[in-house]
Amino acid sequence: MDSKIVSLRERFEDELAKIESLSELEGIRVAYLGKKGSVTDLLKGMKELSHEEKKAFGQKVNELKSAVAERIAERTEELKELEIKKEIEAMPEFDISMPANLDRGSYHPITLVQRECERIFKSMGFTVEDYSEVVTDYECFESLNIPKHHPARDMQDTYYLENGQLLKSQTSAAQNAIYKKYKDALVNDGVPIKAIFPGRCFRNEATDNCHENTFFQMEGVMVDKNISISNLIYFMKTMLSEVFQKEIKVRLRPGFFPFVEPGFELDISCLICGGEGCPSCKHSGWLELCPCGMIHPEVLKAGGIDPDEYTGFAFGLGLTRLAMMKYGIADIRDLNSGNLKSLSQFTDDE
Ligand code: FA5
Numbered sequence: 001m002d003s004k005i006v007s008l009r010e011r012f013e014d015e016l017a018k019i020e021s022l023s024e025l026e027g028i029r030v031a032y033l034g035k036k037g038s039v040t041d042l043l044k045g046m047k048e049l050s051h052e053e054k055k056a057f058g059q060k061v062n063e064l065k066s067a068v069a070e071r072i073a074e075r076t077e078e079l080k081e082l083e084i085k086k087e088i089e090a091m092p093e094f095d096i097s098m099p100a101n102l103d104r105g106s107y108h109p110i111t112l113v114q115r116e117c118e119r120i121f122k123s124m125g126f127t128v129e130d131y132s133e134v135v136t137d138y139e140c141f142e143s144l145n146i147p148k149h150h151p152a153r154d155m156q157d158t159y160y161l162e163n164g165q166l167l168k169s170q171t172s173a174a175q176n177a178i179y180k181k182y183k184d185a186l187v188n189d190g191v192p193i194k195a196i197f198p199g200r201c202f203r204n205e206a207t208d209n210c211h212e213n214t215f216f217q218m219e220g221v222m223v224d225k226n227i228s229i230s231n232l233i234y235f236m237k238t239m240l241s242e243v244f245q246k247e248i249k250v251r252l253r254p255g256f257f258p259f260v261e262p263g264f265e266l267d268i269s270c271l272i273c274g275g276e277g278c279p280s281c282k283h284s285g286w287l288e289l290c291p292c293g294m295i296h297p298e299v300l301k302a303g304g305i306d307p308d309e310y311t312g313f314a315f316g317l318g319l320t321r322l323a324m325m326k327y328g329i330a331d332i333r334d335l336n337s338g339n340l341k342s343l344s345q346f347t348d349d350e
Contacts, residue, residue: 002057002060004042004045005042005060005061005064008032008038008039008042008064009064009067009068011038012028012032012038012068012071013071015028016028016071016072016075019075019079020079021079022076022079022080022083025072025075025076025079028072029072032068033065033068033069033072039061039064039065039068042061042064043058043061046058105340105344106343106344108335108343109323109326109327109329109335109343110216110319110320110323110335112323113243113319113322113323113326114198114216114218114319116242116243117196117198117218117239117243117317117319117322118196118198120238120239120242120243121196121220121239124194124235124238125194126194126195126196126220126222127194127195127196128195128196128197128198129174129178129195129196129197130197130199131168131171131173131174131177131197131199132168133167133168133199133200133202134161134165134166134167134168135165135166135167135168135173136164136165136166137164137165137166138176139168139173139174139176139177140156140158140166140168140169140170140172140173141153143175143176143299143302143303144172144173144175144176144258144259144299144302145258145259145296145298145299145302146258146259150258152256152257152258156169156170156203157169157203157204157205158202158203158204159202159204167201167202168199168201168202169201169202169203170201170217170219170316171197171198171199171201171217171218171219171316172219172259172314172316174197174199174219175219175221175259175295175299175303175314176299176302176303178193178195178197178221178303179193179221179223179300179302179303179304179305180303180304182195183303183304183305186223186224186305186310187305187306192222192223192224192227193221193222193223193224193312194221194222195220195221196218196219196220197218197219197220198216198217198218198219198319199216199217199218199219200214200215200216201214201215201216201217202214203215207332207333208279208282209279209280209282209330209331209332209333210280210281210282210287210321210324210332211332212320212332212333212335212336214336215318215319215320215321215332216318216319216320217316217317217318217319217320218316218317218319219314219315219316219317220235220314220315220317221295221312221313221314222235222312222313223295223300223305223310223311223312224310224311224312225309225310225311226311227294227310227311227312227313228294228311229262229294229313231313232292232293232294232313232315233252235313235315236250236266236290236292236315237250239317240268243322243326244325244326248268248269248271249268249269249275250266250267250268250269250289251266251267251269251286252264252265252266253265253267255291255293257291257293258296259295259296259299259314260292260293260294260295260296260299260313260314261293261294261296261297262293262294263291263292263293264291264292264293265288265291266288266289266290266291266292266315267286267287267288267289268286268287268289268325269285269286269287270284270285270286270287270325271325271328272324272325272328272330273285278330279330279331280324280330280331280332287321287324287325288318288321289317289318289321289322289325290315290316290317290318291315291316292313292314292315292316293313293314293315294311294312294313295311295312295313295314300312320332320335323335
């Protein structure tokens with residue numbers, strides 16, 4: 001009986017050596033290990049054996065079974081690798097001397113404007129912070145001096161998750177975390193907080209030429225001793241003249257936001273109609289671009305900063321509207337349209 005095991009093993013190895021594909025391998029697996037396979041057949045001849053012989057022979061058949069299964073698994077891996085190699089060899093070679101595809105993609109206008117603003121503020125010593133899109137009620141409202149049921153919330157209805165979190169309606173939602181992150185360096189080492197944080201915002205509102213339900217803002221804050229409105233105006237002016245590279249008409253008027261005192265609306269003369277009035281500026285000739293103000297003492301306190309010692313300014317630049325003005329895009333909805341033809345016309349040279 002033992003010789004049967006030895007010769008079966010030899011036959012198996014001979015056949016295995018000739019196998020060249022996974023489907024052939026499956027055939028050999030069934031032929032040896034299947035219900036009617038050769039290894040299983042060996043057990044049928046055990047009837048004539050004594051109890052002791054059956055035990056010893058059964059053990060040897062089981063060892064053969066494991067060895068055959070192991071060899072099939074090894075060969076499967078080898079053949080898989082071989083097939084991948086064949087596929088790679090069959091691929092066409094790349095010609096690196098070919099000219100670039102002229103239909104290549106381009107950066108989105110908002111990305112371009114965001115990067116430009118980041119470059120400008122970095123050169124003035126600001127850090128660029130990243131912040132999540134899903135935030136808590138505390139981050140988006142309460143830490144900003146907007147308690148529950150405050151009427152200021154009506155202006156910023158947004159999308160809520162079942163766990164009470166929400167999609168941030170303003171980049172101001174990151175202010176509290178930024179103050180907490182840098183307050184020790186401010187107090188212990190006298191390092192001013194100078195940070196910008198661009199991000200996507202969401203609001204549940206009707207859309208028109210200058211309103212989207214998903215748009216980008218870029219928040220900026222600066223906190224130190226003796227920061228005043230003059231600092232705020234200086235940074236706003238520098239940023240706008242750098243972005244547009246030309247004289248831009250702006251106006252500053254009082255604006256109410258519970259997290260600044262005093263607060264301002266910074267409007268830009270509409271560059272679509274030259275200030276005459278059009279749908280992009282709701283026929284007013286002006287576009288609200290960058291509300292700003294001096295950070296409210298309660299907001300500093302919530303961030304762990306003593307408002308009797310430190311003051312600061314904050315602004316919330318409408319990045320999407322800035323892209324509209326910079327690239328002469330009359331309808332804000334084009335920017336979220338995903339229409340490559342309309343988007344690439346603003347960025348061909350990038
Ligand atoms: C705010 O969101 C305040 N967080 C801004 C701020 C920051 C004030 C720091 C003071 C200090 P407001 O809701 O006005 O404010 O939005 C700011 C800017 O975002 C607007 O001027 C506008 O440019 C842009 N914006 C607001 N809503 C939309 C919208 N639906 N679609 C496109 N842009 C919008």
